Amino acid sequence: MIMDRIALILTIIGGVNWGLVGIFKFDLVAYIFGGQTAAVSRVIYTLVALSALWCISLLFRDRIDAHENT
Numbered sequence: 001m002i003m004d005r006i007a008l009i010l011t012i013i014g015g016v017n018w019g020l021v022g023i024f025k026f027d028l029v030a031y032i033f034g035g036q037t038a039a040v041s042r043v044i045y046t047l048v049a050l051s052a053l054w055c056i057s058l059l060f061r062d063r064i065d066a067h068e069n070t
Contacts, residue, residue: 003054004054006051007051007052007055007058008049008051010051011051011055011062013048014051014052017029025064029044029045047062
């Protein structure tokens, strides 16, 4: 499903960004888009958060699909 792939990509981007913040104190999203409070940065942060919430469903989907196929 395309939504799953988009959510995973955005979640990976968020994870890499948090890794950079944790290791180097460098926020790549803020650097690229003009700071943490810039509108585009806030949109990116929000999309990453929504993607992470969407990915929670991936934890349970295999069980649901496997149960329906039996």
